[in-house]
Amino acid sequence: MSRTVYVNGDYLPEEDAKISIFDRSFLMADGVYEVTSVLGGKLIDFDGHAKRLERSLNELEMQKPEAFDDLLEIHRELVRANDIVDGMIYLQVSRGSAGDRDFAYPDASVKPTLVLFTQSKPGMADSPMAKTGMKVISIEDARWGRRDIKTVQLLYPSMGKMMAKAAGCDDAWLVEDGFVTEGTSNNAYIVKGDTIITRQLSNDILHGITRAAVLRFAREAQMKVEERSFTIDEAQDADEAYITSASTFVMPVVELDGKAIGTGKPGTVAARLREIYLEESRKAAI
Missing domain, CATH: 3.20.10.10 (D-amino Acid Aminotransferase, subunit A, domain 2)
Structure with missing residues (x-):
């Protein structure tokens, strides 16, 4: 069964999720990420991950995605939509795509790319x-x-x-x-x-x-x-x-x-x- 993922404001079946081939995460590894664990359907240390994400963005002079203040709601919706009991949510922010490959950063008019998806890991707290x-x-x-x-x-x-x-x-x-x-x-x-x-x-x-x-x-x-x-x-x-x-x-x-x-x-x-x-x-x- 297909997972529901999040791409730039939309919840989509994973097979329909797309970003530009010119996205700087793809061309330059110009992106940051966080992985938040889920136990019993709840998020572990979400605030810590959100603060570190903000720090990473600041250190790279990267804009916050427009949905930054809604990240908790997005995480919870993905947990619900994918029926995650134990597992992880992967979040990635890239500097986005200016339409062509260039070593220089795009200007502030280029919006960051925000992607999230879940991974189900039943029993992850009981790892052998x-x-x-x-x-x-x-x-x-x-x-x-x-x-x-x-x-x-x-x-x-x-x-x-x-x-x-x-x-x-x-x-x-x-x-x-x-x-x-x-x-x-x-x-x-x-x-x-x-x-x-x-x-x-x-x-x-x-x-x-x-x-x-x-x-x-x-x-x-x-x-x-x-x-x-x-x-x-x-x-x-x-x-x-x-x-x-x-x-x-x-x-x-x-x-x-x-x-x-x-x-x-x-x-x-x-x-x-x-x-x-x-x-x-x-x-x-x-």
Whole structure:
């Protein structure tokens, strides 16, 4: 059955959705995106995603789409129209199309392109991987320098996931100047003793919405948090490790570059934080 999607003010069957071949997201990767999770038919941390979207647009000097103030209503309508219980809503804003290919930005008379669609993921909160843990490899971080802006420039992260798949693993952690930046589509953490360690915010990593929530919950639970860079060796010597993202929530990492982390099984900190995050996020969902 066809999904209902949203394109520039219209709700359409997915097979009827079209944008211009001259759209700058297609030609220049000149666009930003957000992915909001849905649990029990409700949106998780919508306000955080909307604020980060606004920041990304501002950083790229990109206009807000006309429907920006209606995004919550649009998300809810897509959840309703597609009968989404558990899943995700993908939102993308591009600078639009000025009618021909040009490196220079079009002027303000060109309206941004706004696209949203849903993905149904039944039982996503009960992922079997939360019980077994992920295996990751390390690769060089060859992305552009503004990783804090959630752009659609995802070719290298996609290549990183394929490198991991070829190695029989689940994902890759990116390394720059000897230190882990983040995963291909997630923030990275290690636990040593009683301390959670994750890289500090900067232009080097995405300012994760799930990251912010999980660190807040960790501190509220009296867990010690240290925001600093860490190396692959330090990660391999950690007691446990995990990632966070809107689609995986809190997911344990049990192996890095073929070496078991801790016991080689999901640790208690990641398990507890996943439990807290899901419980609190469901309470606050809208």
